[in-house]
Amino acid sequence: MQKIKAAVCRAFGEPLVIEDVHLAPPGTGEVEVTLDAVAICHSDISYADGAWGGFLPAVYGHEAAGVITAVGEAAGDFKVGDPVVVTLIRACGSCPACAGGQPTICETPYDNVKGPLKTGDGGQLEQAMACGAFAEKVVVSHRQIVKIPDDLPKELASLLSCGVITGVGAAVNAAGVRPGQDVVVIGAGGVGLNAIQGARIAGARRIVAVDMTEEKLEIAKEFGATHGVLAGLDQPWKAAYRALGGRGADAVLITVGAVPAYDQAPRYLGRGGKAIMIGMPHSGDMASYEPVVLAALGQGIVGSKMGDVVIQRDIPWMVDLYKQGRLKLDELISGRWSLDQINEAIADTKTGSAKRNVILFDRT
Numbered sequence: 001m002q003k004i005k006a007a008v009c010r011a012f013g014e015p016l017v018i019e020d021v022h023l024a025p026p027g028t029g030e031v032e033v034t035l036d037a038v039a040i041c042h043s044d045i046s047y048a049d050g051a052w053g054g055f056l057p058a059v060y061g062h063e064a065a066g067v068i069t070a071v072g073e074a075a076g077d078f079k080v081g082d083p084v085v086v087t088l089i090r091a092c093g094s095c096p097a098c099a100g101g102q103p104t105i106c107e108t109p110y111d112n113v114k115g116p117l118k119t120g121d122g123g124q125l126e127q128a129m130a131c132g133a134f135a136e137k138v139v140v141s142h143r144q145i146v147k148i149p150d151d152l153p154k155e156l157a158s159l160l161s162c163g164v165i166t167g168v169g170a171a172v173n174a175a176g177v178r179p180g181q182d183v184v185v186i187g188a189g190g191v192g193l194n195a196i197q198g199a200r201i202a203g204a205r206r207i208v209a210v211d212m213t214e215e216k217l218e219i220a221k222e223f224g225a226t227h228g229v230l231a232g233l234d235q236p237w238k239a240a241y242r243a244l245g246g247r248g249a250d251a252v253l254i255t256v257g258a259v260p261a262y263d264q265a266p267r268y269l270g271r272g273g274k275a276i277m278i279g280m281p282h283s284g285d286m287a288s289y290e291p292v293v294l295a296a297l298g299q300g301i302v303g304s305k306m307g308d309v310v311i312q313r314d315i316p317w318m319v320d321l322y323k324q325g326r327l328k329l330d331e332l333i334s335g336r337w338s339l340d341q342i343n344e345a346i347a348d349t350k351t352g353s354a355k356r357n358v359i360l361f362d363r364t
């Protein structure tokens with residue numbers, strides 16, 4: 001066990017506490033990654049606020065990048081010094097879901113509480129989302145990480161591990177957007193902007209962003225939205241129809257957690273269209289829809305976790321698209337913070353105006 005600094009959640013809804021915690025060495029199939037950057041995602045905030053329950057104390061954080069500093073037995077071809085992205089997708093590789101090409105819904109459970117973390121006094125400490133990346137180091141499965149080029153800045157790489165793959169993957173993998181299709185993206189935040197650029201990369205004809213403020217709609221256009229609709233309008237889907245030449249969308253990507261967005265999403269769809277649920281509402285939240293409309297118009301509603309990505313397949317092409325100037329990463333970062341400032345960074349994320357806030361670790 002070694003001592004590392006981590007931001008620990010001791011009570012839901014309370015500020016995180018910076019503490020010394022213990023991290024076990026990597027076991028079979030695992031690696032230790034010393035982190036350079038971890039971005040703050042709304043999922044971290046939902047957990048810290050208690051929206052989804054779970055064990056306490058816990059260390060959240062799951063959008064990370066760093067360098068491998070120790071390798072366990074049978075951990076693939078990874079070696080010390082490799083720069084990597086760390087994701088929360090802890091897939092076994094052999095269950096029916098993994099074997100069927102959907103590691104994001106791996107069926108093999110992993111016990112986060114019995115993971116590599118312990119509190120300073122040796123008590124149980126949850127490695128939330130199988131990452132626990134609000135910490136100087138993580139120990140994770142080698143299946144959760146992907147090698148990245150040395151020259152890709154870690155603060156940009158960290159974004160690839162959740163917000164980018166979730167948004168771009170939802171458009172490309174879950175919705176399967178084809179050239180010429182029309183897409184509506186509800187929410188232009190960290191995931192929504194990536195769903196927008198995913199639809200652009202896939203060749204969408206028109207991309208309508210829906211959000212609460214003109215400012216966010218303007219940012220959406222920088223990422224590829226061709227039109228913007230204010231979510232606060234009475235029947236905002238009618239404004240989207242107008243933008244789409246009088247018809248509904250082929251795909252609606254719901255990237256927020258607010259229930260009204262889920263209730264309204266099918267209204268934006270055209271015949272044969274699909275609504276993709278990407279955001280993560282609180283446990284117990286319910287949405288409603290009119291089955292006869294979906295049946296008569298051949299529409300669908302489907303969930304998508306982490307953009308249905310296969311990280312070893314999808315992250316390398318996203319890195320290449322970034323290098324070619326076809327995927328925006330720099331523009332996603334709205335603030336840089338130290339681990340000591342994490343509660344301020346979280347508060348800033350909660351205002352809803354931030355894109356992605358990134359914690360940078362001082363490794364000098």
Ligand SMILES: [Zn+2]
Nearest residue numbers: 041043162163
């Ligand atoms: Zn996330």
Ligand SMILES: [Zn+2]
Nearest residue numbers: 092095098106
């Ligand atoms: Zn599996």
